[in-house]
Amino acid sequence: MGVPIQVTVNGKPYKAEVEPRQLLVHFLRDTLRMTGTHVGCDTSSCGACTIHMNGEAVKSCTILAVQADGGEIKTIEGMSPDGNGTLHPLQEGFKEEHGLQCGFCTPGMIMAADALLKENPNPSETEIRHALEGNFCRCTGYHNIVKSIQYAADKMRKEVTHG
Amino acid sequence: MANYIGKPVKRVEDKRFITGKGKYTDDIVLPNMSYAYILRSPYAHATINSVDISAAQAMDGVVAIFTGADIAEAGISGVPCGWQVNFKNGDTMKEPPHPLLVKDKSLHVGDGVAVVIAESKEIARDAADLIEVEYDEHDAVSNPADALKDGAPLVHADAPGNLAFDWEIGDKDKTDAAMAAAHHITKLEFVNQRVVPNAIEPRAAIGDYDGSRDHYTLYTSSQNPHLIRLLMCAFVLGLPEHKVRVVSPDVGGGFGSKIFHYAEEALVTWASKQIGRPVKWTADRSEAFLTDAHGRDHVTTAELGLDTEGNFVGLRVNTVANMGAYLSTFAPAVPTYLHGTLLQGLYTTPAIHIDLKAAFTHTNAVDAYRGAGRPEATFLLERLVETAAIEIGMDPAELRIKNFIPPFDGVEEPGYQTQVALQYDSGNYEPVVRKAMEMVGYDDFRREQAAAKAEGRLLGIGFSTYIEACGIAPSAVVGALGARAGLxxxxxxxxxxxxxxxxxxxxxxxxxxxxxxFAQVVADQFGIALEDVDIVHGDSDAVAFGMGTYGSRSLAVGGSAIVKSCQKVIEKGAKIAAHLLEVSEEDLEFAGGSWTVKGTDKSVGFGDVALTAYVPHNYPEDIEPGLDFSSFYDPKNFTYPFGCHICVVEIDPDTGKVDVKRFVAVDDVGNIINPMIVEGQIHGGVAQGIGQALFEEVLYDDNASLLNGSYMDYTMPRADDLPMFEVGNTVTPCPHNPLGVKGAGEAGCIAATPAVVNAVVDALKDYNVKDIRMPMTPERVWRAMHSNGNGHH
Structure with a gap:
């Protein structure tokens, strides 16, 4: 009754048999035990489960694991640019600008912001707020999340210029 | 001197959260773990005729099913209430049992009927679908004022008229006389609507019984692990407390909703012993809406009396507060001692009285939500004051300042004795208003508002000032007021x-x-590096005892307890240092991490003293080895932060949509250890306060069925609903704790809500709108604009 799938998660290939109804977020959390991706609502409204599939930010509670077959997944655990603990500018931004309190929404926020900055390296405050429409934070009032993303955008643009 | 205190030190806990390594309860997987799903009643009020679990039990992968009958048979008591309020006549409040699972009757949608434990959560859920429950549905009531009316459906047979208790505080006769003599009375009737705290991490609990040691471990997403252990052991399951460990690992927000002891915690703990395996339960969001304690839900009539000069002469309040179907842990305290006692506000009002009735309804329990009672008190006061200013034609800021309690520091000048029991510790209220007015540019705003009006745009400005009692709380005081715990x-x-x-x-x-x-505090106490301090919390095996985090109490009470232990370390360290330096203790001074002989360069460092304490070869004869102290700190008083928030809104005249353009918050939370963290707390509180004003409300249908129990239906502020916040502060230290701190966690949520409503009413002054019911949705605002001043639609 399991369906075989093959996915690449944070650069590593995985093969598994999954129940046809299993959600991608449960595959990541329960099968691969990557618990950085969170479940906050079950209705695709809170964004705590945001990951990247094939380069796009998606809500992993709205995708079946079988739909990810053959796909390329990136989660918060894969955000370190060298895979060795170095922080991505977004991760650094959230720390520097106090963009998190309880931390539960943070992985989803970072993944959503990462998708935004890929499309728009120099977003305005309004564009940042618009891009976060699908992600709830109940702790920060979003103020410092906006600043965290601005911090990362500035840093990434400088890296592009100087790199 | 202080190297860390007062500085915006970046958070040491962040790294695990930004790398996905946070460890929340649902992230924990134990060997041989099973999964629980709770079948819940779909009816607010129903008799349960039968529960047939046979089909579910036969399903592959089902481990066990327990029903309300099993819980009753096991002799398990219900979840207790932690605060007793007495009726005015002295009778004890009505305190009906709150069983872990109900057997005969469901009293709100979401009442647990059975728990299915299975090899996976999917199987548990599938099996629950096969349980046949036969219900007889009855009429139900959700509105607290309706619940008190004659003939309302009864929630508990032994609580006639659905009255949990009635209560009053203040001098009724004096207040009635003051109101009779008042030159002007401003009267408002309003609903402080029910909202859901909505921490983004849903509640979760894992029970793990180890038969070989007869030992229980409960992992739970709680703000309050030690109290959960005490309540569960002593009142629910009758377990030996020393054989029970409660761990609250990383917890994804609480806002009050995770203070309380919940049925599921006891259920998984008990069930784990029954089946000999760990049992995990994680709420889905719909369950969270049905079972996390809700907040607010007051129906109020309030009157403010003024004399000819605009001095407040009396305040009279009548409130009905919704308790829900059962009394949650702190529920009775919220509309009484956290609400009635705050009605002095920042004002010198000489006569105050509140008459309160607490009603049972067929709804989920209502308990403390960020601010807990103080937002409701602030809301009614600040709406009244703003409305009074409009009615008597005075500037709202000046009317407030005119009635403020004069400054007092609580050291040279005594604390301020209110009309409603509390004694404020220290306060200096005018500067927060002046500073907020300066930050918002009040005079310029009125010109801008007039110019906008000429263009057909609707701008409004709203004030709110507040005081809160936090740093909860002196045990003897709260004990006298009904708390069944020390604080x-x-x-x-x-x-x-x-x-x-x-x-x-x-x-x-x-x-x-x-x-x-806390690490900043300890590092400065000892003059050591922040990296050399590690803070451990949330585990009853590691931490001797705790009363948890709520009521903006952590730094004022928990921080003070830490300072106390640090002082004991320094005292003992001085004895060791004196011995090592061969001088007397009096000749030493401790600074910068060293004990130095006064007037010399002879010194010994903190690390050397520590090592000596554990390798006591050359050591004073009369003291014990080791350098390890514990303390309990019971505060002398509550702390009383205060502040002024100003909101600027623009309303779209075509749609009624309210846009929060600016939000200025000036708070005085006493001394500040980490301004970055304090600002973050203010931001979050303000966002939730705006949320209540503009977006959030729990809706029930006529038979108390929850209509908006998901994030698709319940509206909370998103990033594009809020502006950048403008935050400032003044500092009036707390006179009675060693850090001089007051507390910042709830301030924003207390102050923001009335500021937004006041701003909307200000924007609509030409439409003769006196009041608008919250949440101020575009529809409500639009209707208010088109109904000649009657905003109650």
């Missing part, structure tokens, strides 16, 4: 032989950044 805090400061310091605190961080703030 002290514990700490242990263990200096390791190498001079590194482990600190164990009974406070519980679920976003507040204790691992940073």
């Amino acid at each position: 002290f805090e514990s700490s242990q400061v263990r200096v390791q032989p190498t001079g590194k310091v482990s600190v164990y605190t009974g406070s519980h961080s679920h976003g507040q950044g204790h691992e940073t703030t």
Whole structure:
């Protein structure tokens, strides 16, 4: 009754048999035990489960694991640019600008912001707020999340210029 | 001197959260773990005729099913209430049992009927679908004022008229006389609507019984692990407390909703012993809406009396508060001692009285939500004052300032004795208003508003000032008021032989950044590096005792307990240092991490003293080895932060949509240890306060069925609903705790809501709108604009 799938998660290939109804977020959390991706609502409204599939930010509670077959997944655990603990500018931004309190929404926020900055390296405050429409934070009032993303955008643009 | 206190030190806990390594309860997987799903009643009020579990039990992968009958048979008591309020006539409040699972009757949608435990959560859920429950549905009531009316459906047979208790505070006769003599009375009737705290991490609990040691472990997403252990052991399951460990690991927000002891915690703990395996339960969001304690839900009539000069002469309040179907842990305290006692506000009003009725309804329990009672008190006061200013034609800021209590520091001048029992510790109220007015540019705004009006745009400005009682609380005082617990805090400061310091605190961080703030305090106490301090919390095996985190109490109470232990370390360290330096203690001074002989360069460092304490070869004869102290700190008084918030809105005249253009918050939370964290707390509180004003409300249908129990239906502020916040502060230290701190966690949520409503009413002054019911949705605002001043639609 399991369906075989093959996915690449944070650069590593995985093969598994999954129940046809299993959600991608449960595959990541329960099968691969990557618990950085969170479940906050079950209705695709809170964004705590945001990951990247094939380069796009998606809500992993709205995708079946079988739909990810053959796909390329990136989660918060894969955000370190060298895979060795170095922080991505977004991760650094959230720390520097106090963009998190309880931390539960943070992985989803970072993944959503990462998708935004890929499309728009120099977003305005309004564009940042618009891009976060699908992600709830109940702790920060979003103020410092906006600043965290601005911090990362500035840093990434400088890296592009100087790199 | 202070190297860390007062600085925006970046948080030490952040790294695990930004890398996906946070460890929340649902992230924990134990060997041989099973999964629980709770079948819940779909009816607000129903008799349960039968529960047939046979088909579910036969399903592959089902481990066990327990029903309300099983719980009753096992002799398990219900979830207790932690605060007793008496009726005016002295009778004890009505306190009906709150069983872990109901057997005969469901009293709100979401009442647990059975728990299915299976090899996976999917199987548990599938099996629950096969349980046949036969219900007889009855009429139900959700509105607290309706519940008190004659003929309302009864929630509990032994609570006639659905009255849980009635209560009053203040001098009724004096207040009635003052109101009779008042030159002007401003009267408002309003609903402070029910909202859901909505921490983004849903509640979760894992019970793990180890038969070989007859030992229980409960992992739970709680703000309050030690109290959960006490309540569960002593009142629910009758377990030996020393054989029970409660761990609250990383917790994804609480806002009050995770203070309380919930049925599921006891259920998984008990069930784990029955089946001999760990049992995990994680709420889905719909369950969270049905079972996390809700907040607010008051129906109020309030009157403010003024004399000819605009002085407040009396305040009279009538409130009905919704308790829900059962009394949650702190529920009775919220509309009484956290609400009625705050009605003095910042004002000198000489006569105050509140008459309160607490009603049972067929709804989920209502308990403390960020601010807990103080937002409701602030809302009614600040709406009244703003409305009075309009009615008598005075500037709202000047009317407030005119009635403010004059400054008092609580040291040279005594604290301020209110008409409603509390004694404020220290306050200086006018500067927060002046500063907020300056930040918002009040005079310029009125010109801008007039110019906008000429263009057909609707701008409005709204004030709110507040005081809160936090740093909860002196045990003897709350004991006299009905608390069934003390509200002290514990700490242990263990200096390791190498001079590194482990600190164990009974406070519980679920976003507040204790691992940073407390480390700043300890590092400065000892003159050591922040990196040399580690803060441990949330585990009853590691931390001696704790009363948890709520009521903006962590730093004022938990932080003070830590300082107390640090002082004991320094005292003992001085004895060791004196011995090593061969001088008397009096000749030493401790600064910068060393004991120095006064007037010399002879000194010994903190690390050397620590090592000596654990390798006591050359050591004073009369003292014990080791450098490890614990303390309990019971505060002398509540702390009383205050502030002024100003909101600027623009309303779209075509749609009624309210846009919060600016939000200025000036708060005085006493001394500040980490301004970055304090600002973050203010931001979050303001966002939730705006949320109540504009977006949030729990809706029930006529038969108390929840209509908007998901994030698709319940509206909360999103990033594009809010502006950048403009935050400032003044500092009036708390006179009675060693850090001079007051508390910042709830301030924003207390102050923001009335400021937004006042701003909307200001924007609509030409439409003769006196009041608008919250949440101020575009529809409500639009209707108010088109109904000649009657905003109650």
